[in-house]
Amino acid sequence: MDSKQIQYILKVAECQNITRAAEQLHVSQPALSHFISKAEEELGAKIFNRGTTPLTLTQAGEHYVKTARMMMALEENLKQEIDDLNNSRDGEIRLGLSDMRATSLLPFALPEFRRLYPNVTIKTVESGSRTVEDNVRNGVVDLGIIPLYDYGEDLCARVLYDEELLLVSSEDLPCERGNVRPWVDIEEVTGRDFALLTGDNRLRRAVDAVFLEHGVKPRTVMESRNNMTVYMLATSGMALAIVPETVVRMMNPVRIPRIYSIGKSGFHWNIGAIRREDAVLSGAQEQLIRLLRNRYL
Incomplete structure (x- = not known):
């Protein structure tokens, strides 16, 4: 399992459609299909049920995707820990939240964050709170801002206000x-x-x-x-x-x-920031959470 294989298979699992995944990965559909077949051959088991629409995971595929996400989280955590040790202030924070929360929170928090971390880019993925949860689980975003009502127990949450x-x-x-x-x-x-x-x-x-x-x-x-x-x-x-x-x-x-x-x-x-249970927050992410919380203190 290399990083490219993990990236491609997770994208197909997310899209539940090879053609759509190929478009987002900027590769041809036949090339992606061949790549998946080769990965399944190396694994010795089918990852996807090809006969279903949308595409679904086999039992082996579910284990593969779960393990792949854990590996990606570990790799990301390692990078963040090394960045913090090196006092690095570069990078990107992917933030999931609704357009309403983005409009009400970010104009107050981001100017100060920009002053502290001028080389860290904030990338927002704006959607409903249920999609924000899924994006946190799937590693699409690093942090999510949602109402802490009836949310997944598999996620870690910190109250903002x-x-x-x-x-x-x-x-x-x-x-x-x-x-x-x-x-x-x-x-x-x-x-x-x-x-x-x-x-x-x-x-x-x-x-x-x-x-x-x-x-x-x-x-x-x-x-x-x-x-x-x-x-x-x-x-x-x-x-x-x-x-x-x-x-x-x-x-x-x-x-x-x-x-x-x-x-x-x-x-x-309560409105809070959520993350995966296995995710380690970087110094920049901790600072962003503090600034978002201060919006309503």
Whole structure:
């Protein structure tokens, strides 16, 4: 198993399609197919089930991919440890996060990081939190920034900050005075129209869990994959919405909405940085995490 073989086979496993993998690797499809056949011959076992669409791993292939990822992680850790020993400040950090988190966090953290590490490049891979998790597992990114709600136990996490999830309305709601903002009893909004995120979204699962806990049955009149869309729909008067405080800070609505905490103590979750359990953080990565955390201290 050399590094080129590992790279090619992991890319095919990721894409689940030889043609697509060949395009991303900038090699021809026949050349990649021949390369895989040769690797399987050396291994003495099939790595991929060729008769399935999308392409799947055989049992031997699953072991190969798991071991290959461990080997790549060990190699990367060794490079990082040697870089730190040599006080190297060159390199690249691949950071996975949503476009919303990128917009709200990076402009505040990266200027100082750039001053400390002028030769370290930050490469962002922007996607939903579930994809961020998968990209961390597969070594596509070094660090991921996600809500620490219902995430994989195989990943190491470090809390960056606490984030409140807020109820947005275009009209006044029955509320109580709170320390920061007025709060509403979540049970008071049962039966109201809501614009919510789609069911595969982490925030939607968290919101549904709160609704279920309090016996709230909202009328879902709109679903979207975008927090900003449901926020703007709430400000328009179409429905209520529950969004992260980050969205409220970022938006500039045409009509100023009413913003409420949910319950006296509020509805919160943690935002954190995740990495593979077998990954060692470099000095630059540690510094980036500290700067991201300081954004909300």
